[in-house]
Amino acid sequence: MTLDETRSTPVRAPHDLIELLREAAGAGPVAAVQVGGRPCVLVTGPEQTQQVLARRPDVYVKRGHRARLLLGDGLISATGEAWKQQRRLLQAQFTLAGTRRWAQHITAAAERVADGWEAAVAAATPVDVGQDMRLFALDTIWRSLTGTALDDVTRRELDAVDTVVASLPTTAGGAPEPSPAVDAALRQIDTTAHRAIAAARADRARDTSGPSLTLLGLLLDASGTDPRYTDALIRDELVTLLVAGHETTAQTLCWLFVLLDQHPDVHERFLTAYAGTPDPARRDALICALVQETLRLYPAVWLVPRQAARDDVLDGHPVPAGTSVLVCPYLTHRSPVLWPDPERFDPSRFLPGGERPGHPAAYLPFGSGARACLGQHFALQEMVTLLRLLLPVHRPHLAPAPRTAVFGANLRPQGSLRATLGRVRYAG
């Protein structure tokens, strides 16, 4: 199929969208597809993905970000020079070394969940894995932003974020007209954000010695030298970090528990290898492989939209200016051309000697190029920290249910993930 022969199948639901894209991807690394009546170009080949995301960022741009309604001018929706400056400010906090300064917050949030699971075992009550993973991811980023644990009131207020995220379109386009419920949710988010900013400002006024030890404090410090950092922009960065930083991590952890539950043989092999590996770094590598394979099969950001700002050519196909381009990590990660036995859950692919494609863009759960995920080291560190506490001790048995994937703003397992906790027979 050529890019000129666009398909005309209408899209009715997010589930249909992935079916439509899967079918289109069969045509090759670059394929034409009609999504919701709009012609789009689907990109699943690693070489072409690199071209879109990494090599030609001036051609393939973010435009009219679907989440601008929620995120305002924060890092995800910012473009051009403003984006460059905002990224520069936050980047230093999220490098591999920079992320270490958030380790105490990550550990405290992980211990909160681990304590909850211990209490559930003692009381012989089930846990809700979905809720616990969401609490963990939200608590981690909230502590890093504010320096304080997430309290129950703020936690309930931040449910408003989910209301707004659920209203966003999956693919691209401008912000939708907010419904009264979304309007109310946005007002709630603003109130919570401005309360946190006021508290951080008061903290900063009390202690002016040295650089700030919270993300919000650093953003407030920036307002002293850069007039662009108004309270409105600080609110946008705060909400951006909350939104980008919690749902993605939470859903990845949920999928990991779903996959382990569905593949007891893999789970058993992991536990045996873990027990037989006293070296902490090698144990972390085993956990990391589980996370990486989960992100291969279920990349939380399963679709990365761009728009062509100028005419270009992708794999020999002309792409006129204005075309919507959809990069799809989900389909790239499951391509039989790239990955041997791609549907199989096999964490050993990510261990030394594991069979993986050579092309760097054959695996892109955190995107690629200048706009790749700011928080990837943070995300990996938080997931490994939590799993280090949970996996050697607890074995969650999920209540039986079909585990269909919901392809919305993020890729998540449908339904609740209630589980009873068994003990791992492991002493290490």
Ligand code: HEM
């Ligand atoms: C498993 C967890 C995560 C996954 C799978 C993930 C995935 C991604 C992807 C694919 C992008 C690129 C989107 C694009 O190119 O349009 C992205 C961007 C971003 N992510 Fe993440 N992310 C995760 C966790 C986090 C965390 C924990 C944070 C913050 C602490 C974060 C902050 C951001 C930000 C701010 C951007 C926008 C960067 C920019 O445009 O300059 N993410 N993420």
